[in-house]
Amino acid sequence: MFPLRDHNPSERTPYVTYALIIVNVAIFLINYPMMNDTRAMASFYYDWSTVPALITQGEQTHTIVTSMFLHGGFFHLAGNMLFLWIFGDNLEDSFGHLKFLLFYLASGIAADLVHIAADPSSNIPTVGASGAIAGVMGGYLLLFPKAKVDMIFIFIIFFKRFTVPAWVMLIFWFGLQLLNGSGADTTSGGVAYWAHIGGFVAGALMTLPYLLKRGKADFWRQNQGQPPHPAINYEERRTTIPTVKRRRK
Secondary structure, three states: OEEEEEOOOOOOOOHHHHHHHHHHHHHHHHHHHHOOOHHHHHHHHHHHOEOHHHHHOOOOOOHHHHHHHOOOOHHHHHHHHHHHHHHHHHHHHHHOHHHHHHHHHHHHHHHHHHHHHHOOOOOOOEOOOHHHHHHHHHHHHHHOOOOEEEEEEEEOOEEEEEEEEHHHHHHHHHHHHHHHHOOOOOOHHHOOHHHHHHHHHHHHHHHHHHHHHOOOHHHHHHHOOOOOOOOOOOOOOOOOOOOOOOOOO
């Protein structure tokens, strides 16, 4: 189950969100040819991914930033960029371009620090933008809890699209991170759950000043948790493929 789109249009072009997506995709494509070379990838990850044991020894501290622009595979990249595309434009619209970029980077750094604190002796390299994007989701939860989000549920060959308020999807997602992160290895199943938790909480906390500046509860009451502009209504399109009736023998 994952989000497909939200019904919350941005009022100005999200240049930073687009740029972050382009940079992440470009870095992945540049490094893609060496992904079949185990030795080359190990050396690359040592230099640019977050390895908690090295960070705690004061080494490779730059990787707290560089690791959030690396991905371990196509689906890892695609999933992260989908979440950033859905939720990033609205926060950029609210904060402004430069403030959103700083917010994104700070969320990613906070996510890495929480991940390191959860298991400072770990030698497992960690990559991905999901910690920073989790911060974006935490901010989105506070600003637009009732914005509509279209979800897709896939089970083998069956799939179903449905719409839920953003707070349902985001709290459900965060609950899964807590459930999987508690009592599990910090990278259980290849997922750094504590990085997600740390990024989400950091994003929510950094959004609080924005809410306080706009009257806190009054900000929510003014729009009842909805976006401060008309939502997008996606029209259902009927297929042009004709229906073929079965003939009885």
